[in-house]
Each structure stands twice: as structure tokens, then as C-alpha cells.
Amino acid sequence: MRAFATNKMQTKRTIFRNRWLPYLLLAPQLAVTLVFFLWPAGQAVWQSFLREDAFGLKTTFVGLANYTRLFDSPEYLNALRVTLVFSVSTAALALLSALLLALALDRTIRTTRLYTTLLVWPYAVAPAVAGVLWWFMFNPTIGILPYLLEGLGYDWNHALNKGDAMALVIIAASWKQISYNFLFFVAGLQSIPASLREAAAIDGAGPVKRFFTITLPLLSPTTFFLLVVTVVYTMFDTFPVIDATTGGGPAQGTTILVYKVYDDGFIGLNLGSSAAQSVILMGIVIVLTVIQFRYVERRVTY
Amino acid sequence: MAAITIENLGKTYAGGATAVTGIDLDIRDGEFVVLVGPSGCGKSTLLRMIAGLEEITEGTVRIGGREVNRLEPAERDIAMVFQNYALYPHMTVRQNLSYGLKNRRMARAEITRRVDEAARILEIGQYLDRRPRALSGGQRQRVAMGRAIVREPAAFLFDEPLSNLDAKLRVTMRGEIRALQRRLGTTSVYVTHDQLEAMTMADRLVVLRGGRIEQVGTPLDVYRNPVSTFVAQFIGSPSMNLLPGVIDGGTLRLGGARFAGTGAAGPVTVGIRAEDLTIARPDAEGAMAAQLLTVEELGSQRLGYFDIAGERVVAAFPAGQVLRTDMALTVSPARLHLFDTSGCRIAA
Ligand SMILES: Nc1ncnc2c1ncn2[C@@H]1O[C@H](COP(=O)(O)OP(=O)(O)OP(=O)(O)O)[C@@H](O)[C@H]1O
Ligand SMILES: [Mg+2]
Numbered sequence: 001m002r003a004f005a006t007n008k009m010q011t012k013r014t015i016f017r018n019r020w021l022p023y024l025l026l027a028p029q030l031a032v033t034l035v036f037f038l039w040p041a042g043q044a045v046w047q048s049f050l051r052e053d054a055f056g057l058k059t060t061f062v063g064l065a066n067y068t069r070l071f072d073s074p075e076y077l078n079a080l081r082v083t084l085v086f087s088v089s090t091a092a093l094a095l096l097s098a099l100l101l102a103l104a105l106d107r108t109i110r111t112t113r114l115y116t117t118l119l120v121w122p123y124a125v126a127p128a129v130a131g132v133l134w135w136f137m138f139n140p141t142i143g144i145l146p147y148l149l150e151g152l153g154y155d156w157n158h159a160l161n162k163g164d165a166m167a168l169v170i171i172a173a174s175w176k177q178i179s180y181n182f183l184f185f186v187a188g189l190q191s192i193p194a195s196l197r198e199a200a201a202i203d204g205a206g207p208v209k210r211f212f213t214i215t216l217p218l219l220s221p222t223t224f225f226l227l228v229v230t231v232v233y234t235m236f237d238t239f240p241v242i243d244a245t246t247g248g249g250p251a252q253g254t255t256i257l258v259y260k261v262y263d264d265g266f267i268g269l270n271l272g273s274s275a276a277q278s279v280i281l282m283g284i285v286i287v288l289t290v291i292q293f294r295y296v297e298r299r300v301t302y
Numbered sequence: 303m304a305a306i307t308i309e310n311l312g313k314t315y316a317g318g319a320t321a322v323t324g325i326d327l328d329i330r331d332g333e334f335v336v337l338v339g340p341s342g343c344g345k346s347t348l349l350r351m352i353a354g355l356e357e358i359t360e361g362t363v364r365i366g367g368r369e370v371n372r373l374e375p376a377e378r379d380i381a382m383v384f385q386n387y388a389l390y391p392h393m394t395v396r397q398n399l400s401y402g403l404k405n406r407r408m409a410r411a412e413i414t415r416r417v418d419e420a421a422r423i424l425e426i427g428q429y430l431d432r433r434p435r436a437l438s439g440g441q442r443q444r445v446a447m448g449r450a451i452v453r454e455p456a457a458f459l460f461d462e463p464l465s466n467l468d469a470k471l472r473v474t475m476r477g478e479i480r481a482l483q484r485r486l487g488t489t490s491v492y493v494t495h496d497q498l499e500a501m502t503m504a505d506r507l508v509v510l511r512g513g514r515i516e517q518v519g520t521p522l523d524v525y526r527n528p529v530s531t532f533v534a535q536f537i538g539s540p541s542m543n544l545l546p547g548v549i550d551g552g553t554l555r556l557g558g559a560r561f562a563g564t565g566a567a568g569p570v571t572v573g574i575r576a577e578d579l580t581i582a583r584p585d586a587e588g589a590m591a592a593q594l595l596t597v598e599e600l601g602s603q604r605l606g607y608f609d610i611a612g613e614r615v616v617a618a619f620p621a622g623q624v625l626r627t628d629m630a631l632t633v634s635p636a637r638l639h640l641f642d643t644s645g646c647r648i649a650a
Contacts, residue, residue: 195388198355203402204376217392
């Protein structure tokens, strides 16, 4: 895993004899990118400057009107806020739990094949399935968790309570990403030489101090990489989770940006606005990726 | 400053492998003791038990008279220099040196004083604001030494600290480490698998074999009186020649020659150092017929490899010594090392 993460960051130069061979080798990848990304992306950008009437009969060019409208719309601003809460909480939960699990593994690396395998399984579960699983477990009438919560005096109902709904989607979304983060954290921890922690132990640092002054700083490139990956995940790949659990509700309480794109475009059939929203999302992910590559190239390796 | 006393020390790893057993060793205050032996003989394990990085499964370790078995590494008042230096890569050299002092809540002025003093001694003053990554191997080695000396500990522990350096730097650094240790007078335990490093640095050598102590003594003592064929071959370069011989009626028959023998009758293993072999007339008393196989030029010496009665033997000569294909070599009887068939030295 680690090797994968760092190899990507090094530049390797290979000399090709034939001038056209490199292009030929890239062609399938480029074709896929073109057909499945650039073409629809271009469509979306174009679409975001247009407005269709309610019956889809007439299309007019409206310039940036779709964008300006968005930022005047309380629903869109709500979706932005919901996304912020959702992304930050999911990322925090997914990173922290993964780190704790990885630390637990790192202490006893020998006997833990099973542990690792079990922890990796959730990653193989489709997001929608994960969503349904959690939906069942949190179902107010048949779920086990509301039953237990009731024992503690808490009346769980994510169909009515926005806070409960948000908690549900955060848990369901981070559960899946924990496996992925866990693997990277394990690799990151293993790449820190044991002698560093031993030297710190001799230097009078207890386990907690060692963690905060040695392990965590040395793990920061991994953490940063995972933070960006997880944020991108929460903003884009969590659509099935939300769709299968809360459907964006109650009262838009869990309608994140990507869900609103779908809601406005496919349910509300407001294609222009939906396109403008996806262009904004695309902008966000491009910015995140650029930050990622800049940062990663500069100070990932110690 | 402290003596280190080790009694009946043993280590059995969790998997059941016994790495070290029955180690008894008294290291005097200010002494520089070198643990030497082939790979896997338990040198690191022994050192790491003294450091507290490896749990002691048998016996006791005392540092300065205090039993440390149950103490954390930080409480043992030792400093360790690792093979890979183990410098903190995200800290500057100054931060690396201060880390251990800060953790002990030392006053800031005192930390600065000690770090500057160490930097002056080790001549790393101009690198204090660099990260380890921006240093050469030799400079990193100095920083690792610096991190040990700022602590002013009771003992230094070294685990093959020079093995990542090139041959020339290694020679310089071993001199420097030894000079520094003499100046500070700090008790030191130094692990190496390099017998030359061991010979040149040690006040006393501890030769380990298969988790046990084979021999303890000053380098010259061990060189001159190896207790076994194992030590004889491990210490000294080129390795001591070992030839089969027979003692019979007070004479030792060896390579077609006869020497005034001693002790019990029977087969023995005879050890001869390369520099103890000299050229003889073929008809002289104690002359062994030798066919020259190859010659190695060392510049200051010529090493001749011979066939003596079917055994390969190496002999060292001054530079420029003429060597012919058919020669006779001899050795002074006083310079013969006799070992029994199990490899133990036979007292002369
Ligand atoms: N953590 C461990 N678990 C089980 N066995 C171990 C462990 N560490 C070392 N050993 C075994 O203990 C023995 C001694 O190992 P040790 O590292 O002390 O050798 P060494 O003399 O330092 O060798 P080298 O010169 O190669 O460093 C070896 O046989 C090794 O396989
Ligand atoms: Mg070792």
C-alpha cells in the first residue's frame, strides 16, 4: 500500500524508441476519460448556461443566471451547510476510527491476519448495501440500535429528527471508508522504523507523548492524503448511502450537494440548475486534487 | 558513571526461541566493552535487554548497583546509538538533541548549554538547524552521538553504529568514538560483528557464540590465547590456520613435520597465526613442505596461500618477500595453539 502511495509521487522517465507507441499505449485510457468524463463534463458546463421551460420544449441561453440563482437560494445554501457538517464529521469519524484500529493492530502485528481481513471486508460492500444495513439497524420500529437507545432513554427516529438522520448517514458513510483508511494507516505505521519509537522511549517519552511527538507527525503525509480522499468520497460517493437511508430528509436535513444535484435534475427536472451545481462540485474536487498533489509532492517523504 | 553487572541473564522470545542464556558479565565503571560475534549470536538481544527495549526473561541486570529489570528504558539512565541512527526525521538537529532533555523537564538555558557544548565537541554546530535528511551518513552518525552525550547518562549502548558508513569513515569514526568515550569516562557497551572494530576499540572483548559467552578478555589476551577454535578463527585477520595433527609419545606430528609436543596423546587441532609461519630450509627441523597456491598483495604485506599436506594455509610475509612454488614453512613451537577435537584449547 505504502509503496503504491509513494510510487505515484515519484516521477519515472522511460525512453520509448517509437514516437507513437506512448500515445498508442495511452489511447484506451484517454478514450475512456474522453467518453465518460470530458464529454459529460463538457455537457454539464454547457447545460449550466441554459434554461429549459417546464415542458422541455424551449431552451434559452441564460449565461450565469443559474449560478447566481443558486447562491440566492436558501435550499442551496442549506445543502452547502449540510455538506460541510456531513463531510467534516464523516471524515473525522472515518479517520479517527481507522487510526485507532490501526494503532491497535500495530501493537500486536503478528497474530492479526484475521483482524485485518475482517476490517477490510466493509470496503467490499456496495455503498447502497451498506446504507440499507445501517438503515435496518437504525430502523425505529425493527432496528436493534433504537431499541438499545430506548433503554438509555433516547427516542431515536431519523425519519423525523434531523440530528438523528445526520448521525445515521455519517455513521453509514464512514463505516465503509474506515477499511480503506485503516489499510493506509497500517502501512504508514509500519513504515515508521521501530527504532524511532525506541529512541524516543529511551529519551524519556511515554507512550502518549511518543504518539503525539513522533508517530503522528511522521504519519501526517498519510493522514493528509486520506483526509483529501475521504472528503472527496463524502462529497461524491456517498450518494447511494443517503439515497438508501434518508433520501435526503427529513426536511432536507441530509441533502448534501451531490444529492441535490440528483434531486433537482432527475426529480425536479431543473436541468440547468442541476448542471450548474455539478459544475460547482467539479470545481471543488479539482481544487482538492490540486492541493493534494501540490502538498503531496512537496513534503510527503521524510 | 556506573558499573553494569549482569547475572545469569537469559532471553527466550515469545515464539520459544532462546536467543541468549546464562550471561554473567561485570562491566566496570568507565570501561569500554565490545560484544562481538557472528550474525544471530544474540549481541543485539543482550544489549537491548540492558537498554530495557527487550524484556528480561531470566537473570538480572544492575546499572550502578541498582537492579533495572523492571525499569522503563527512560529510567535506566542509559543512552543508545542505533545502527540506523534513529534520528527523528521531522525535527532539526537541535530538536533531536534537545528532545530527551525537554522530556525530562530540564531548564531551557541548561538545554541550550548542553546542546551547544555537544555540537562543539562533535563539530556539528553548523548543521543545528538542518533536518537529518539533509546530512551525510557521517554527520548523522555524529548527531546520533550528540543525542547520547547531551543526556550525560550513566552508560552508552551502541548497536553496530558504524556499519552503515563506508570503510574509511568507519576507521575515523571508531577512533573518534573511543576518544570521546575516554574523555567523558562513560561506561560503554558496544556491539559489532566486525572483529577489527572490536579489537581496536575494546578495553575488553566479549565473544558471543550461539547466545553464550565464549570468551572474555582484553583484545590482545583473546588474540593470543583464544579458548576455542571458534574464537581463534573469529578474532584476527586473516583467520588463524587450523590443521589436523597427532600427539604421540611426546611429539606432535603436523604436516609431515615433528614438534616437541605436550599433553595427552591423540588427535588434536593445531592453530597457527599467519604471521607466525616463517620460511625454512626444507631439511630443517620442523619444516613443512608447502606448495604455493596464490598470493595476495596487501601493500604492507604479502599473503601467501599454501597447500600443506592437503590443507589450505595462509602465511603473512613482509612486502617484497620472494615466494616460490615449492617451499618449506615452519613455526616456533611456542606459537602453536593446540585444541582438542571438540575445539577447546589444551593448556600448554
Ligand atoms: N523478536 C524476536 N523474536 C524471535 N526471535 C528473535 C527476535 N529477535 C531476535 N531473535 C532471534 O534471536 C537470535 C539473536 O538475535 P540478535 O538480533 O540478538 O542477533 P545479533 O547477534 O544481533 O545478530 P546481527 O549481527 O545479525 O545483528 C537470532 O537467532 C534471532 O533470530
Ligand atoms: Mg544485531
